[in-house]
Amino acid sequence: MADVAQAAGVSHQTVSRVLNDSPLVRDDTRARVQAAIATLGYRRNNAARQLATNRSGRLGMVAAHLAYHGPSMVAVGVVDAAHAADYEVSLEGLTELTPDALERAVDRLLGQSVEAVVVAVAHRAALERARALRLPVPVVLAQGVTEGDRLAAGIDQHLGARRATEHLLDLGHRRVALVSGPLDWIEAEQRRDGWQRVHEERGLLPGPALPGDWSAASGYAAGRRLAVDREVTAVFAANDAMALGVLKALHEAGRRVPEEVSLVGFDDEPSAAFLWPALTTVAQEFSALGRTAVDLALRALGGEGAATAPLVAPVLVVRDSTAPPSR
Amino acid sequence: MADVAQAAGVSHQTVSRVLNDSPLVRDDTRARVQAAIATLGYRRNNAARQLATNRSGRLGMVAAHLAYHGPSMVAVGVVDAAHAADYEVSLEGLTELTPDALERAVDRLLGQSVEAVVVAVAHRAALERARALRLPVPVVLAQGVTEGDRLAAGIDQHLGARRATEHLLDLGHRRVALVSGPLDWIEAEQRRDGWQRVHEERGLLPGPALPGDWSAASGYAAGRRLAVDREVTAVFAANDAMALGVLKALHEAGRRVPEEVSLVGFDDEPSAAFLWPALTTVAQEFSALGRTAVDLALRALGGEGAATAPLVAPVLVVRDSTAPPSR
């Protein structure tokens, strides 16, 4: 920086002002400094800047299951929003889902002096630990939240499950079977609750419920069991990957979709429209969720305190895997 | 740090030594310092450390199409390997694939003072720009490389395509149709070349070749055109997503897989085993690739110069979507 100052014939402070877009610099001075910066190929040292300002310009994000569609799209939204606000993002993927792993991840982020942390983990135990975290920086939750939570952004899972279930019942099915996610995940529970509630409201008995673990393999296992039950005419799988597994099991058992069995997924992964038949599913705006989370974090940093964001409503996308029952 | 030093009754330098695992500290002194650190909840300031050492402990990674399976798995491998070596990773996802976008991403990483950059972009123009990059830090290529490239890790795409094509021809098919990736991607080209070469070696004319763009939608479009041609009995899709689209088109046209048409994909995405029928495909060890890339980067930083890593051989996974031709 001293070199630039000398080349431009100004003081180091003026260079600093130019770098920080201060209005207190005459236009010709600014031009001279910028020219010097360009010819010298100067680039400001971030460590020194951080040391002096005590701000890192960095947000942290902790996400589970980054290999899955949903979480990775949330991450994309977070990164985009952060960049737009001149922040960088450090992403910590959780490979195992213990509270300990969560704490290690947060620790790692703190070691990078992040100014705020976005936690996108819907596993109950881990999330409770996250809630209990007393960090020196704001923590924004971006999954497994409920309406009215402070510093939390979320999608209304309960509503999404209602939409899916109502769609099937409205088509004339008497009840809907469920392939749930692991119930120690809050979102799995919320989706199951929505499914159950609709049945209750209509005075119906909810169909068989089988547990899955989000994976296609678990959906396949559940599908094999559902396929042998002729009573089952409608299935709601709590995510698209499990729906894929169910679909395969139904095909193998010779049960036609949607003629004999209707199927709804959840997430609207890119592949959903290209399954055979194209999968009716519930679309969530993951990247919007990420943006909202960053927005909340930045507002908290701006001293606005713990703000609240409304839950986003997911949208049912009707494709070819659902139809009225045959009789 | 001064507080810790005072609490432990030592100088700031001794605290620093403890923090850096220097052997030049007596055990009881070390214990005293560590106790002080624990009670005060002290955590060392990274910015100051970076400023003094002139090392950031951070690697950068540029990846295209992070939403896809392959690239995101490579990223996982990079992050794991980096963490194991006490490095943090900054990940830049490219949304558009222009050389300009690449340069912006690299610039952003440099702004975070990364010590090395891993570039996982196989788009020809962008990659050439990456090769031409004269950065003050080592650049490791992790896609679109060829045998013998310096500072490059890769999977042998040509070989993978050969395996897929040979499998189909060995089953008795007279020729294999291709749904390629966009040919300005090096890997798309390499896969096409492998497919073509096998035909040449056997004196066969390569089947119809249709262009795709990696997406399921493009696979579907290609599949519709292939489905009407009764001559086509075997299809090689250059990735699993396009294979999914082809599969849907074939189903819709009433052409049975594998009885009438055999299909092979590429990548072995988690869902591949749960398509109907389960997809024969080529598995790549993406995360190993990421680890190798980091290894090369760290060796370059260690002053070993530009090392070479052998191309990894992908593996054909035979499932249910391939069979001998019916007649």
Added chain:
DNA sequence: GTCCTGCCTGTGATCGCTCACATCGTTCCC
């Protein structure tokens, strides 16, 4: 007893930037 050698510990400068404050010209107003 002296000196040397080896461990362990302390001292002060330094990294590159921003912050608070001082300074120097202008302009503008009464």
Added chain:
DNA sequence: GGGAACGATGTGAGCGATCACAGGCAGGAC
């Protein structure tokens, strides 16, 4: 025309770590 007000620039301290170097205190050799 004097002084207030303001705009543009410069000066020096300080952020919190590490590095190079300078001791101090043992034990062993002579």
